[in-house]
Amino acid sequence: xxxxxxxxxxxxxxxxxxxxxxxxxxxxxxxxxxxxxxxxxxxxxxxxxxxxxxxxxxxxxxxxxxxxxxxxxxxxxxxxxxxxxxxxxxxxxxxxxxxxxxxxxxxxxxxxxxxxxxxxxxxxxxxxxxxxxxxx
Amino acid sequence: xxxxxxxxxxxxxxxxxxxxxxxxxxxxxxxxxxxxxxxxxxxxxxxxxxxxxxxxxxxxxxxxxxxxxxxxxxxxxxxxxxxxxxxxxxxxxxxxxxxxxxxxxxxxxxxxxxxxxxxxxxxxxxxxxxxxxxxxxxxxxxxxxxxxxxxxxxxxxxxxxxxxxxxxxxxxxxxxxxxxxxxxxxxxxxxxxxxxxxxxxxxxxxxxxxxxxxxxxxxxxxxxxxxxxxxxxxxxxxxxxxxxxxxxxxxxxxxxxxxxxxxxxxxxxxxxxxxxxxxxxxxxxxxxxxxxxxxxxxxxxxxxxxxxxxxxxxxxxxxxxxxxxxxxxxxxxxxxxxxxxx
Numbered sequence: 001x002x003x004x005x006x007x008x009x010x011x012x013x014x015x016x017x018x019x020x021x022x023x024x025x026x027x028x029x030x031x032x033x034x035x036x037x038x039x040x041x042x043x044x045x046x047x048x049x050x051x052x053x054x055x056x057x058x059x060x061x062x063x064x065x066x067x068x069x070x071x072x073x074x075x076x077x078x079x080x081x082x083x084x085x086x087x088x089x090x091x092x093x094x095x096x097x098x099x100x101x102x103x104x105x106x107x108x109x110x111x112x113x114x115x116x117x118x119x120x121x122x123x124x125x126x127x128x129x130x131x132x133x134x135x136x
Numbered sequence: 137x138x139x140x141x142x143x144x145x146x147x148x149x150x151x152x153x154x155x156x157x158x159x160x161x162x163x164x165x166x167x168x169x170x171x172x173x174x175x176x177x178x179x180x181x182x183x184x185x186x187x188x189x190x191x192x193x194x195x196x197x198x199x200x201x202x203x204x205x206x207x208x209x210x211x212x213x214x215x216x217x218x219x220x221x222x223x224x225x226x227x228x229x230x231x232x233x234x235x236x237x238x239x240x241x242x243x244x245x246x247x248x249x250x251x252x253x254x255x256x257x258x259x260x261x262x263x264x265x266x267x268x269x270x271x272x273x274x275x276x277x278x279x280x281x282x283x284x285x286x287x288x289x290x291x292x293x294x295x296x297x298x299x300x301x302x303x304x305x306x307x308x309x310x311x312x313x314x315x316x317x318x319x320x321x322x323x324x325x326x327x328x329x330x331x332x333x334x335x336x337x338x339x340x341x342x343x344x345x346x347x348x349x350x351x352x353x354x355x356x357x358x359x360x361x362x363x364x365x366x367x368x369x370x371x372x373x374x375x376x377x378x379x380x381x382x383x384x385x386x387x388x389x390x391x392x393x394x395x396x397x398x399x400x401x402x403x404x405x406x407x408x409x410x411x412x413x414x415x416x417x418x419x420x421x422x423x424x425x426x427x428x429x430x431x432x433x434x435x436x437x438x439x440x441x442x443x444x445x446x447x448x449x450x451x452x453x454x455x456x457x458x459x460x461x462x463x464x465x466x467x468x469x470x471x472x473x474x475x476x477x478x
Contacts, residue, residue: 001411003357003388005301010350012308017343023316024336027264027323078178101266102324 055116055131062117062131064110069097071106071117079121079128084108087116087130145289153219157226164192182241190234194314194338196227201311201342205349211416214427221287228284235277238270269320276313279306297408315339357388367454367461373478374458376400381424383415386464390415391451393460394424394435399475401435402451402462409446437472 001009053064061072071084082100085093098108100119116132168188172179200223207217243253251274258268283304285291292300315335322331361368368386370393376382381392383405390405392415403424405415412428419425423432423441433440438448447470452463455476467473 001413002406005411006350006353006357008305009346010354012305013343013346013350016308016312017347020312020315020339020343023264024319027320 053133055133057131059129068107068109073100073103076103081121081123083120083122085118085120086114087118089115093118154222186234186237189230193227193231198338200224205345208349225284228280231277231280265323267320269317272313272317276310279310359385368464370460370462372458379419381415398478400453401475402453403438404449407431436475439470
């Protein structure tokens, strides 16, 4: 290699060594990767302040608040579509309240207190999972 | 080095390397499929192909990027460098299968053009964790395509070595795009840190290798020799092996001083083909032979033997006692210089 090429290679790698880790650090910070996990645990060790009902299964945890529902997706689903429905009294999907993508914590606004939550694959038309809330 | 362009310039060594590449690829794909089916039997064939060839392409790219600095650090690895181009084209094919199946699976079944869909299906360009990472993979694939398509010596000869080299140095940009593609994609698709960890380790390894080599070369560039009456002292004649060279640095440029048939000749160290280090080659059939791709030059004038037209700069040498001296002023490329007799 000529000295120009050697110099070009060196500066390219010095640049990459700065840029690539920066992307990695900001991505991790943006996702709050570690913080989310801690929140997932803490929020279910005790009933969160202001929450009025909760339920969980092996896939999701749901907590109902006055005007919103918090859903924690424990691990990313393999389904390409994961639509969140409110469940009606008969256990059927009733009203779309949102959509899940990757594992994490989701908050969706609600107008009524739901009987439960259904996660539905709208492409394959299959129910992925559901949880019910018991109301007195 | 061939007089006519051939689609693939095979010899028995290249065939052996290519067989090893094909065997390695086949083994990896089979192992990946078996392990995936054991631990995740619900995986569809499309997903299996996308993941198998995607991970294969990344592993191959890491190997390709490691070969250059490793060959600089250990000359025993030069034969691998000799076959790197075929590895590069194979890597592009693996990346193309990964990209092609991904585009088909995720973008071809809608009512918009699949390429348009790659750029518009996720418009969250302001977020890092939800960034449309497929766009990064697509751009990297375009760069790899240009590189694979112009990898033949026909393009090297017609584009000029400088433009060809600049074009192929875009592999570093493609690598950065691919690291970001995998890293950001993993955040959106997986819950474990396995892929992220492997990508990170790979990046640290490759970047370290390139930096170690760069600083080693920088140290060699900095070596200064005192000039006496227009001549620089190179070494004792006994330090140069027969039919081999001593590489010497003059104003950050390398010069190769060859000893052969009781004579000494000096030429510029950089091969005109792809910038290979001529001084790390040896004299075969009276010609200095580049260790990278076998391009040849006559020691006395730096010209490739007819009908080839490549030529490099030559230098004047003198011998005082057992000490070799060089005149740092280079002659025009291809200038005949009388060899220094021992």
